[in-house]
Amino acid sequence: MTYVSRERAAGPTRRSALAGLVGGAGAAMAAGCTPSGASPAAAPTPSRSPGATAPAANPTPGAMTLFKDPAYNFGGLMALGGAGFGAGEVGEVLTAVNTINKAGLSSQTYVETFKKLGDQLMEAPEGSKPDDQTKRFRALRAAQYYAQALFFVLGSDDPGSEEQLYKAGRGAWDTFCGLCDPAPVKANVPYGKTPLPVWFFRPDGADTRRPTVILTNGSDGQNVDMWTYGVPAALDRGWNALVYDGPGQGQLLFVDRVVFSPTWEKVVTPLVDWLVARPDVDPKKIALTGLSMAGDLAPRAAAFETRIAALVAMPGCVEPWLGFPAEIREILTPSKEETNNIWNKEVVPELPPAAAATMKKRFEPFSIPAMLDAREGKLFTDFYTPATRIQALTITDVVGRITSPTLVLDYDDEQFYPGQPRQMYDKLTSPKDYVKLTAAQGAQLHCSPMAPQLHCEVVFDWLQETLSGS
Template identity: 45%
Template sequence: MAPAAATRRGFLTGALGVGAALGFTACGSNAADGTAPAAGGPIAPSITVAPSPAGTPGSGATPFPSFRLFTDESMNFDALFGLGESTYGISEAGEVITAVNQANAAGADYDGYVTAFRAMGDRVATASDAATAAGDHVTARDTALRAASYYTRALFFVLGTAAPPAEMPLYAEYRRAWDRGIAGAGLAIGARPAAEVLDIPYGDGGLRAWLFRPDDSGSARRTVIINNGSDAQGVELIAYGVRAALDRDWNALVFEGPGQGAMLFERGIPFRPDWEAVITPVVDLLSGRDDVDPNAIALTGWSMGGELVARAAAYEHRLVALVADPPAVDMWRTLPDQVRKIVDPGDPFRTNLIWNETIVPGMTPEQRFTVAKRMEIYTPEAHDAALGGHPTRDFAAVAAQMKKFTVTDAAPQIRCPTLVLDYEGESFYPGQPAEFLSLLTADAKMVTLTAADGAQYHCAPMAPARRNEVVFDWLDSVVPA
């Protein structure tokens, strides 16, 4: 796919030169003419369909449509999740389009996007407050979850605005809405119990988790751990697994690990590569519960979570099934060659000198946001830099950390049946799902979701229901009730 501006859930790919030749881009462009659109250019406030020049990069696939809400690829991709997740009631198509129209009218830049979706979140959160006061618990729940969704839309781009330190306050608004929403009377049609809030022993302060159950009978059920990625929030996992699990009589557990949610925004704790250190305490806790079948615990990982759970499953062998959606074999390879070539492992001073004096000064504001956002998850310094409105200055440290996120050696040690998802138009980890599959020694299956089902692009933003059908049909086949 053609290069474009910063794209949600994408890692830094494309050509990176220096000075006037700088071409620092992220993956995921669906530009109709095969070129990167100019960031910030407003388009008509409506949904249009334009042909895309390619399918999976390098595959020779035939073109397929791309829905255009924004000219800027990053905002367009993010907004598609807002539309797709309306299937599960955590957003409303009309509210999403209203926010899109407002952002386009304001100039379609990051400030306008954040302002529009934050305002929509505020509007719906106010409705939730009023419903709570009136005792209308269903409306209070539904509006709270939608508010959390809109705050999530805004949260991704806040580092690119004039007020990047607003990241933590915006996350706090999200959490207030999320906490109210999951405390409500259920998430699916019919009666469902509220989520149980759990504190999982882990380091200093533990991990916050939420356990959803089909009912409160206490029956020992199959349980799926739904592992998020690098920049989504828990409310999106309602659409990407929780509701589907409940409808099929599974328990579902969602949690915030290092680098995610409050762990990053409030405590400044970045991702760690040895993800088994995170998943094993989760399995420990679940295995000791009467309402969990300890012999039927599965693990799914969404987006960057696909790499994390693959590493965890290589060492946590109590898991009975694994879904990597999609997996990355090596995060370091998601950076452009030109970036990787400036790294001298034996001379971090030289690496940072080139980075700070040659590379960063040549970036556009959009590129600086991309770097700050994509790298805030790896080191405390990178997170502090992002809150200060600029990319990390210690790129050598980020590079050293990124190189640890690989499953080349770990994948062959996975013992449980594994489902590998890939996507037509996957431009974040192109080719890596198939490479991961080739490393596995356990029983494994790969499914590629396609444009024919409207499920193209990384994580199927327009088709979470189709994605869930694939995932849970497979889980039901390998983990019988």
């Protein structure tokens, strides 16, 4: 891990770009993130040098390579990493991996295998009558496996089952939450025409005012990921934790059909309003974290919502559009008509199936027509609208407005946003820290999928120290 101490403080031609897109940009796009365990890892000792650690030649050597395709491998590693917080079981995941590889890796075999595993866990185990704790953690693991299937369903033989598969995962999550003690407070927080579903976790039912963390998901994560990346870590430290679906996420995307918003402060402000009205929340100790693409969303919110007392970007991201390969970005021109002509006449006819499936997945949170087309097995025809929505998420001009202390995380072999965490850190004028998680710790890749326990230790040690004097 690389640690920086606190401070206060010409592209390719279109022809070559399209050739690159057809020749393999789909694989490059897919290389990044989507979605009772081991003993917690020892907290790392930070190095106070600003230099970056050299990444390994192979980011997933040896046993870390579950699948030859990096996108599927990333999903498998996320499922394995969740085991440390009960959101997965090592034996179940590795058995699923073997089953998929034996059948031949594809979206279809991946979806079938993980959905079947989720279905099995939502049924009673053979030979015994499960108690509530067994039901609870079986439901949590089921939520993980349904999320794994959901991520690749648009490339399967039944893309139209996406909403049904989401609801299966949501049902498993709600079952898990209902069996927690205490169960999280469920509510709908007003937001435009479509309220935000929230799950408010507390260490106990007392009205003691406590620090609270708002956990913000990325562009394709599910609620179970927020469990892995924050809820138990918060509860174990006597904090509250708020999980929510924002526009472009979870229920708002798959059911209510609301796409991402570039003004994320309008999402976070009603959440803060809801929290400060509660007797069990310390209004001066509300932290905000953002995982994956939310490393852009959460900082955007903190730039305008001044009640955020501490911010963590995991990783720091200032321009999500750069998370797409140049071959994709080159399609977009200032003209909607020209852009869509290039897309439909020059790109789509030559797009390999795997790349097409990836495009469907990456663009659906930004375009309901694209999502609905994908569920019918079709590729969207309007490239311009979702692409410009992704461009609108750029926050380079507002990072300097952030006043709250901020932790920026980075990772060896960061696939989506290489270099962007450092860019965010450099633009910050508030008290700030930069931490890089490394391959030497097994914490490489976007969001450290193999090391969420270590990830949480770094984040919550920093939050505890930062808010201890607030």
